Amino acid sequence: MDWKLVNSEYLFKEPWLTLRRDICETPAGVLVNPYYVLEYPDWVCVMAVTESRQVILIRQYRHAYGRVLLEIPGGVMDATDVSPEAAARRELLEETGFAFHQFYDLGAVSHNPSTSTNLTHMFLATGGTRVQEQALDENEEIEVLLKDIDEVEAMLKEREFLQSLHVSCLHYGLEKIKELRGRGEL
Secondary structure (H helix, E strand, O other): OOOEEEEEEEEEEEOOOOEEEEEEEEOOOOEEEEEEEOOOEEEEEEEEOOOOOEEEEEEEEOOOOOEEEOOEEEOOOOOOOOHHHHHHHHHHHHHHHHOOOEEEEEEEEEEOOOOOOOOOOEEEEEEEEEEOOOOOOOOOOOEEEEEHHHHHHHHOOOOOOOOHHHHHHHHHHHHHHHHHHHHOOO
16 A cells, blocks of 8 residues: 655755655556655653642643643754653753653654654653753743643543644543552552
């Protein structure tokens, strides 16, 4: 079922977005021309739980949607990040000022594998303590909120989170928390 790549041409290349036009051939010999692909670096997002067992949520303006949204910490993996976990640790520290003792890999998801090349790596982080002030980019304004785990689960059920990748992470994170609680580890 794999397609053969016949030709590929970059139409637009910037650090945050790359667009290419591919020509592909299906196993049946059908030419698919053009097929547009968006290239992004991988992303990370984290369900972060403090030592006092509160989940860190953030509120920030999302320009494409035109509203302030309730989310979880995360962001783009930088070329200097040695791993998705390193990127998650960096993003947490920058956006929230918290550092965490334990990270659990919750897997990776794609926001749209038909048009985009990247993955979002999801984590549950536990044992967080505030160690510094936020270190935000000049275009970021992020409000940090702390919520009880049960309250976040209720908010999720009430569809209070719009960002689908964060919804996935929260679902997997809550599943992992139940597992950890069952073993007496949280």
